Amino acid sequence: xxxxxxxxxxxxxxxxxxxxxxxxxxxxxxxxxxxxxxxxxxxxxxxxxxxxxxxxxxxxxxxxxxxxxxxxxxxxxxxxxxxxxxxxxxxxxxxxxxxxxxxxxxxxxxxxxxxxxxxxxxxxxxxxxxxxxxxxxxxxxxxxxxxxxxxxxxxxxxxxxxxxxxxxxxxxxxxxxxxxxxxxxxxxxxxxxxxxxxxxxxxxxxxxxxxxxxxxxxxxxxxxxxxxxxxxxxxxxxxxxxxxxxxxxxxxxxxxxxxxxxxxxxxxxxxxxxxxxxxxxxxxxxxxxxxxxxxxxxxxxxxxxxxxxxxxxxxxxxxxxxxxxxxxxxxxxxxxxxxxxxxx
Amino acid sequence: xxxxxxxxxxxxxxxxxxxxxxxxxxxxxxxxxxxxxxxxxxxxxxxxxxxxxxxxxxxxxxxxxxxxxxxxxxxxxxxxxxxxxxxxxxxxxxxxxxxxxxxxxxxxxxxxxxxxxxxxxxxxxxxxxxxxxxxxxxxxxxxxxxxxxxxxxxxxxxxxxxxxxxxxxxxxxxxxxxxxxxxxxxxxxxxxxxxxxxxxxxxxxxxxxxxxxxxxxxxxxxxxxxxxxxxxxxxxxxxxxxxxxxxxxxxxxxxxxxxxxxxxxxxxxxxxxxxxxxxxxxxxxxxxxxxxxxxxxxxxxxxxxxxxxxxxxxxxxxxxxxxxxxxxxxxxxxxxxxxxxxxx
Numbered sequence: 001x002x003x004x005x006x007x008x009x010x011x012x013x014x015x016x017x018x019x020x021x022x023x024x025x026x027x028x029x030x031x032x033x034x035x036x037x038x039x040x041x042x043x044x045x046x047x048x049x050x051x052x053x054x055x056x057x058x059x060x061x062x063x064x065x066x067x068x069x070x071x072x073x074x075x076x077x078x079x080x081x082x083x084x085x086x087x088x089x090x091x092x093x094x095x096x097x098x099x100x101x102x103x104x105x106x107x108x109x110x111x112x113x114x115x116x117x118x119x120x121x122x123x124x125x126x127x128x129x130x131x132x133x134x135x136x137x138x139x140x141x142x143x144x145x146x147x148x149x150x151x152x153x154x155x156x157x158x159x160x161x162x163x164x165x166x167x168x169x170x171x172x173x174x175x176x177x178x179x180x181x182x183x184x185x186x187x188x189x190x191x192x193x194x195x196x197x198x199x200x201x202x203x204x205x206x207x208x209x210x211x212x213x214x215x216x217x218x219x220x221x222x223x224x225x226x227x228x229x230x231x232x233x234x235x236x237x238x239x240x241x242x243x244x245x246x247x248x249x250x251x252x253x254x255x256x257x258x259x260x261x262x263x264x265x266x267x268x269x270x271x272x273x274x275x276x277x278x279x280x281x282x283x284x285x286x287x288x289x290x291x292x293x294x295x296x297x298x299x300x301x302x303x304x305x306x307x308x309x310x311x312x313x314x315x316x317x318x319x320x321x322x323x324x325x326x327x328x329x330x331x332x333x334x335x336x337x338x339x340x341x342x343x344x
Numbered sequence: 345x346x347x348x349x350x351x352x353x354x355x356x357x358x359x360x361x362x363x364x365x366x367x368x369x370x371x372x373x374x375x376x377x378x379x380x381x382x383x384x385x386x387x388x389x390x391x392x393x394x395x396x397x398x399x400x401x402x403x404x405x406x407x408x409x410x411x412x413x414x415x416x417x418x419x420x421x422x423x424x425x426x427x428x429x430x431x432x433x434x435x436x437x438x439x440x441x442x443x444x445x446x447x448x449x450x451x452x453x454x455x456x457x458x459x460x461x462x463x464x465x466x467x468x469x470x471x472x473x474x475x476x477x478x479x480x481x482x483x484x485x486x487x488x489x490x491x492x493x494x495x496x497x498x499x500x501x502x503x504x505x506x507x508x509x510x511x512x513x514x515x516x517x518x519x520x521x522x523x524x525x526x527x528x529x530x531x532x533x534x535x536x537x538x539x540x541x542x543x544x545x546x547x548x549x550x551x552x553x554x555x556x557x558x559x560x561x562x563x564x565x566x567x568x569x570x571x572x573x574x575x576x577x578x579x580x581x582x583x584x585x586x587x588x589x590x591x592x593x594x595x596x597x598x599x600x601x602x603x604x605x606x607x608x609x610x611x612x613x614x615x616x617x618x619x620x621x622x623x624x625x626x627x628x629x630x631x632x633x634x635x636x637x638x639x640x641x642x643x644x645x646x647x648x649x650x651x652x653x654x655x656x657x658x659x660x661x662x663x664x665x666x667x668x669x670x671x672x673x674x675x676x677x678x679x680x681x682x683x684x685x686x687x688x
Contacts, residue, residue: 091445096442096444096464099431099441099442226631283628284627287601287632288631
């Protein structure tokens with residue numbers, strides 16, 4: 001492989017001066033078609049590639065996008081799928097993704113400011129955005145192009161794409177009501193969780209529209225996955241028969257798995273005695289028996305829309321809609337079918 | 345925030361010439377400690393950051409590492425964990441990761457050559473390396489620093505870190521033999537799979553060392569996940585009693601889940617009548633009942649060792665050991681315990 005081909009080599013091959021080659025390449029002069037094609041031929045014959053660092057210095061663009069997510073040990077199939085989608089979309093626009101995990105031990109402002117000021121990246125994508133997310137405020141203050149997957153109160157002026165969890169859990173509860181359920185519980189997250197509050201709001205909406213009373217005991221808040229579901233379900237199933245829920249919506253599939261295990265251990269048949277619905281349609285939803293009804297997020301589309309918005313920002317284009325909400329899809333399986341109401 | 349601070353500003357503030365500042369910063373001249381400290385103070389007071397593109401042009405280093413993996417729709421918790429580990433390790437060395445998925449529709453040589461020649465990245469990390477992996481041959485031919493997670497026949501001269509699947513499945517089979525099993529089957533992958541062949545080799549090793557005969561029917565080869573396990577287990581359990589296996593090792597946890605479902609549908613009690621072992625210790629191994637015995641890969645360590653090797657290559661350091669094999673850990677759960685041998 002030939003290495004270190006310079007503009008001098010091109011000039012020599014094309015039989016023109018170095019200055020001519022340089023100005024033609026940088027579109028600084030007009031030359032005849034014949035000269036241009038001689039230079040082009042020399043570039044191809046010598047397989048000349050400009051140094052990206054030099055090119056970026058000239059264009060003041062890195063063609064790199066920083067992707068910031070919260071680095072922790074929890075596995076997240078949703079974030080993995082989001083990253084795949086973003087990487088593919090970015091490549092279609094001629095960009096690459098630079099991974100830039102957020103760590104608790106870092107000074108955000110300095111780090112982001114430095115990445116931008118040193119032209120390391122042209123803009124940012126954020127995921128796992130929560131209430132009072134300091135990244136949103138920091139990037140807005142730095143006047144840096146960015147788009148977030150997930151919205152925060154701070155996102156009022158900045159673009160985001162998100163999945164509409166409220167619409168999703170409303171659809172789940174409406175499906176349960178159609179199946180004949182009236183006593184429906186929900187295993188939610190603590191109040192500090194933005195995603196959790198949205199999903200809980202959809203539960204309220206559906207119960208209210210159907211004029212179904214809500215026993216305060218039916219709204220549980222907790223953290224964790226399978227253990228949380230297991231313990232919460234045990235408490236709910238310990239309620240006296242007339243207050244005991246016949247359906248439980250869990251805010252995450254793995255919490256729903258815990259519910260199913262607890263209910264089976266108490267002798268309940270999932271579907272017939274107790275309906276269970278999860279969220280995220282993880283692979284595990286297929287593996288359990290009966291199959292788990294779940295809400296599937298349109299993650300590929302989220303990634304594509306995030307990237308389209310960011311590219312528009314980078315190009316300085318006008319953006320018609322900077323807040324995009326996409327509905328999840330209810331995937332019905334046996335865990336929410338076959339309900340047989342009891343006499344009490 | 346002050347912007348676009350240049351060396352001229354530093355020179356003015358420090359009361360020295362532009363040439364002096366430039367040469368001091370680039371270590372091209374010696375100056376008195378007093379002058380150096382005046383320049384340093386000016387840099388700090390004005391919060392000067394050099395443009396990374398300019399810096400990279402000078403040092404001929406991007407401080408970026410390309411990470412190449414096979415982009416497909418299959419979710420892989422192992423690769424997700426590997427990426428986390430690599431990102432963290434890279435940051436500790438002052439590097440960032442540029443995502444660079446491999447697609448079937450791309451001309452490998454041109455793409456890699458261009459990324460290197462344009463100084464976009466300093467080196468590469470590969471994952472999902474298979475037999476006859478064209479990436480390994482291409483990067484070796486391009487004389488580019490790279491380290492692969494996984495080994496290929498082509499890796500003879502190039503560094504890799506891998507998990508020793510052969511040792512892992514040997515340990516799994518030995519554990520089954522200790523539990524009293526003699527008729528042990530394995531659900532493997534097609535012969536073209538390097539990872540699959542290594543895991544199968546460990547099965548052979550353990551059976552041979554224990555002088556246990558192997559019925560050819562016990563070695564299955566197939567593709568897929570839960571469906572493959574389900575169908576393969578049905579065939580194995582259809583064998584006449586004296587040839588029917590009492591234990592099945594699956595090459596992947598999700599295949600093992602299919603085995604468990606098929607066995608339960610046939611009335612077998614997992615553990616007591618049929619032992620099942622999976623591979624990768626996915627989250628799902630905890631969720632099923634009984635818990636699935638599985639082989640856990642030391643992925644965090646793999647990521648750290650890959651990055652250490654690559655950094656050594658980039659620095660031109662001598663490498664004592666360029667082929668690193670790490671053993672997986674057998675995590676025993678109830679799916680392989682409690683065996684009660686039958687009379688036949």
